[in-house]
Every structure is written in structure tokens, then in C-alpha cells.
């Protein structure tokens with residue numbers, strides 16, 4: 001047998017025994033951990049490592065200077081849920097069908113990075129810090145622990161709920177070291193998102209104004225990124241942890257009129273920080289100028305550790321770039337925002353990055369040469385019309401090739417493709433249909449006026465608001481935007497013209513049958529007007545289309561309560577809790593209702609679950625109540641623990657007294673006596 005043959009056999013044996021895989025992972029046999037930190041709303045050019053002079057991001061900068069910094073990392077969509085969905089599935093929004101926040105959820109059949117790594121024996125955990133990423137939206141797939149309890153100071157949670165970076169770090173820090181296998185952890189920091197409210201000491205470091213406050217939020221977040229890294233180092237874990245820092249999308253400060261993010265796909269919205277840190281894996285620190293996408297992160301991680309990349313993944317591994325090589329293939333990157341179409345009824349925005357060009361398909365299309373004009377001020381559409389038309393064709397083909405239902409690549413677009421393209425949100429800028437929809441570039445200007453009108457309404461200047469709206473409609477005949485209906489509804493409500501308000505809602509539903517909000521508002525209004533049968537009918541319509549709409553389910557429960565059918569109400573609340581387990585106020589409502597209908601065992605169970613919530617378990621009165629229920633209908637051991645906690649938080653007589661009683665019932669007489677004495 002030749003030496004070469006022997007070597008091949010040896011390699012095969014090693015591979016079969018799994019040793020080969022270990023060797024690939026670290027060279028030493030130590031398995032690698034993976035930590036992904038996503039920085040919400042963080043644009044690349046506001047980070048020190050990316051050349052922002054006034055940035056105070058020493059911790060992120062240090063990781064960048066010792067790791068691999070991608071200078072051209074792109075989000076495929078400027079919205080939190082779709083962007084994270086693309087990051088974790090390696091698939092574009094057109095494929096995984098998460099196109100907007102709120103009304104979408106990541107389908108079960110999508111395969112996430114966490115699912116793959118969990119199958120490979122990883123401990124998978126996540127802390128998220130915003131309502132937008134609650135488990136009910138589906139990005140929790142594959143995480144054994146998905147901490148989305150956004151408990152801060154408020155018990156009422158809404159779409160504005162968030163937790164600060166300090167709390168994210170605290171949760172992470174509590175797990176660290178609990179794992180007996182390699183981990184895959186994801187930390188999501190939401191602070192740079194609006195509202196910009198950094199702690200005062202961070203706000204003071206930057207010029208006044210929204211940009212300064214935004215930079216303050218980033219500086220504050222950076223401190224906690226640093227603490228996370230320090231924790232890993234202190235426990236000796238950093239050396240074998242691949243740390244990935246990524247922004248989910250950027251933020252605009254009026255560069256192209258927009259403030260915030262979601263509408264446009266200019267560089268300030270799509271270009272995000274992307275840093276891979278693992279000196280033992282990558283060797284020398286470097287910056288990579290090649291354009292990469294968030295969709296590439298999942299396949300890259302799998303490729304690095306020798307795991308198979310699911311066939312449906314659309315991103316590509318950029319492993320060679322991490323190791324100082326180059327990519328052979330020319331890449332094209334798709335991006336989109338359907339926010340304008342879905343929220344405003346404007347034209348959908350889709351586009352491509354290809355070579356030095358960015359093409360944005362809209363009724364008034366745009367072409368930019370990013371090499372020459374990074375701030376996208378010179379629309380080259382007319383000057384480079386041939387390039388623009390070519391990009392438009394590439395875009396249509398890209399969408400067809402990458403959308404869910406089509407696997408194979410085709411050369412020509414069929415009539416069926418064209419229909420499918422429209423359904424996916426693409427209308428060629430060079431077709432007659434494009435002109436029918438409002439370009440978001442005009443839309444934002446109208447939207448700004450609608451915001452002023454809304455402001456007037458909140459100041460109770462109803463007459464001024466009404467005349468402002470009439471004037472806007474006179475200037476823009478045929479204007480159909482959900483916000484217009486919203487404002488008309490609010491104006492009628494503040495004039496106490498309820499019938500007109502209801503009629504406007506019905507018109508809005510006819511005009512925008514896919515907008516859930518109007519149906520919800522109508523159902524709530526009917527409920528408030530005590531027209532329960534009609535309210536119920538509207539709820540059912542919502543749930544027929546979207547069974548995960550918890551607001552409609554909860555409202556059905558409330559209707560049953562009004563109809564004196566508490567048992568039926570409890571069933572609806574239980575159903576909603578199944579989808580939204582972290583909804584504290586709903587759980588309280590549910591538990592109280594169970595007591596009313598004398599289902600004590602179930603009530604105890606509901607209350608016990610409630611106490612798993614950090615905020616709730618810090619309330620001595622609630623602990624006492626649940627403990628007493630437990631002594632009668634639940635577990636004495638649980639009651640003992642709850643009362644110990646209550647007495648520790650609030651060392652008052654009644655807590656000690658009840659604690660002592662339960663200790664005595666549990667046969668711990670000496671301890672009970674000791675407590676009686678205090």
C-alpha cells in the first residue's frame with residue numbers, strides 16, 4: 001500500500017469517527033462556541049472602526065482591530081424582523097416570506113442557524129430586547145432558551161417595549177458557565193433604536209440633537225458589548241468563541257428626507273457593521289472590502305465548522321475572505337422594503353447591488369455608482385440608461401430565481417413569472433404599471449404633512465387638523481393612504497361623530513383588505529359601543545386570515561366576559577397565552593378569571609407561571625397571594641420558596657408570619673420558630 005493511500009484511509013477513518021470534525025474546529029480538539037451580537041439600528045459609519053471620528057465605541061473597535069472587519073456588509077431589508085430572519089436563515093425576504101415587522105412570522109419550515117447548531121449538540125440561547133422579535137414572530141426557532149421577557153418597569157407591554165443593554169448583559173452573564181456543551185448564543189441590543197434616550201452621562205458626550213443622542217445610545221451599547229467580551233475572557237471562553245457583531249439595519253437622519261428607517265434602502269439604511277472575531281481561527285486581523293450580506297453569515301458559520309449548509313440557503317459562505325483569500329464569483333445582492341407598500345400604500349421598493357452600482361426599482365427609479373458617489377446624490381438613470389435597464393432585468397430575474405416557489409434558474413420570464421413578481425412586490429420601473437403607485441420619494445413628503453396633522457390632533461386642535469387634511473386631499477386627488485383614513489377616523493372620533501367614524505373604518509377595510517389594524521380598530525370600537533355580536537364577527541374575520549392575531553383572540557375573551565360566560569373567556573385567554581406566553585397582564589387576567597370560575601388548580605398553575613416572570617416575582621404581595629393559593633391547591637414546597645422570597649424582599653410581619661406557618665406545615669419547626677421571632 002502506498003503512503004498516499006494509507007493517508008487517505010486514515011483521513012476517512014478519522015472523519016468517520018468524528019475526530020476529523022474536532023480537528024477542523026479548533027485544531028486542539030476544543031469545540032468552538034458561537035456568539036452573535038446584533039446591534040439594532042446601527043449604521044456602519046457611526047462606529048469608530050468604520051471611520052466615524054466622534055464615535056465612542058472602543059470595545060467594538062477593539063474586536064474589529066483584532067478580527068475581520070467587513071467594510072461592505074449589507075442588510076437585505078431595513079426592518080428588524082425581516083433582517084434577523086434573513087440573517088438566521090441565510091435566505092432573502094422573498095424566500096422566507098418575512099417582509100415586514102408585526103404581521104409576519106418566520107414559517108416553521110424555515111431552517112435557522114440555531115436549529116442546525118442545536119441538532120449538532122450546541123446549547124442554544126438568546127436574549128432579545130424588543131417587542132419586534134418576540135417568540136411569536138418565529139425567530140426563536142432552534143433556541144432552547146429564548147428570553148423575550150421584556151420586563152423593565154412596566155407590566156403593560158406594547159410594541160414599544162424594550163429592555164436596555166445592561167439587562168441583556170445581566171441575563172447573558174447569568175447563563176454563562178451553565179452549559180456543558182459548546183454554545184450558540186445570540187444577544188440582541190435594541191438601544192440605538194428610537195426613542196434615543198441614552199443615560200445622561202452618555203448623552204453629555206455628544207452634541208445636542210437626535211444624532212448626538214443616537215451616538216450616545218451606540219456608545220452606551222458598546223460598554224455592554226465590552227462587558228460581554230470581558231465575561232467570556234474571564235471564564236477562559238473567549239479563545240474558543242467565534243464572536244460576530246452585526247447591525248440589523250441602519251438609521252437615516254434626513255440624508256434622503258427620511259428620519260429613522262424602514263422606507264428607503266440608501267446606504268445609511270443598509271450598510272451595517274459586520275465583524276468576525278476569532279483570532280485563533282482567522283489568524284491576522286484584516287479588513288475585507290468585498291461586499292457581503294447578512295444572508296451570508298449563516299452559511300459562513302456552518303462552513304467554518306464543517307457543517308453541511310442546508311440546500312435552501314441563498315447566501316454564500318465567505319470563509320475564504322475571513323482567511324485572507326478572495327471570492328472568485330461575482331456576487332449580486334438583493335434588497336427591498338415593502339414597508340411603504342404595506343403601511344402607506346406606496347409603490348414597493350426593490351433593488352440590486354451589482355458591481356459598483358445600486359439600482360432601486362420605483363416608479364421614479366434610481367441608479368447610483370457607489371464607487372464615485374457613496375452618498376447617493378447623483379441619480380444616473382438617464383445618463384446610464386442602458387445600465388439601469390440591464391439592472392432592472394437582473395432584478396426581475398433575481399426575484400424569480402430566489403423566490404419561494406421557484407428553485408431552478410430560467411432564462412426568460414414567463415407570463416406566470418410576471419404575475420408572481422407582482423405578487424412578490426416587484427413592478428418594473430420601466431413598465432406602465434409603475435406610474436399607478438405613489439413613489440415613496442413623494443410619499444415621504446405627504447407623510448410629513450400627515451404627521452403635522454396628527455400632531456394638531458394630539459394637541460386637540462381638531463378644526464385645524466381637519467382643514468389641513470382637506471387641503472392635502474385637494475392637492476393630491478385620489479390619494480389613498482392608510483394614514484389618511486386613520487386621521488379621518490380620529491377626527492370623527494374627537495368630534496364624537498361615531499357613525500361617521502365607523503363608516504370611515506369600513507371604507508378603509510374595503511380599500512385595504514390586508515391591513516389588520518383597521519379591522520382591529522373596528523372590532524374594538526364595536527366592543528366599546530357594546531355591539532358585541534358585530535365585534536365578534538370582526539374578530540373572526542381577522543382570525544380567519546391570521547390565527548396568530550392575539551389581540552382579536554383576547555377581545556373574543558373579553559366579549560365572552562361581557563356575556564357572562566367566564567369559562568369560555570378563559571379558553572380564549574389560554575389560547576392567546578399559547579401564542580404570547582410572556583404577556584404578563586394577560587396572564588394576570590387569566591389567572592384571576594380562573595379563580596372566579598373556581599378552577600383553583602389551574603389558577604395556581606397560571607400564577608406559578610406568572611412568577612417565572614422576573615418583574616412579577618419581585619412583588620411581595622403577589623408572592624404572598626400565590627403562596628397562599630399554593631398552600632391550598634398547589635405545592636407547599638413552592639409556597640415556602642415564594643414566602644421566603646417575599647420576606648427577603650419586604651421584611652414585614654405578615655410575610656414572616658405566613659412563611660413561618662408554611663415552614664411549620666412542612667415540618668421545619670425550628671426554622672419556623674426562628675422566623676416567628678423576627
Ligand SMILES: [Zn+2]
Nearest residue numbers: 040041080248
Ligand atoms: Zn432593527
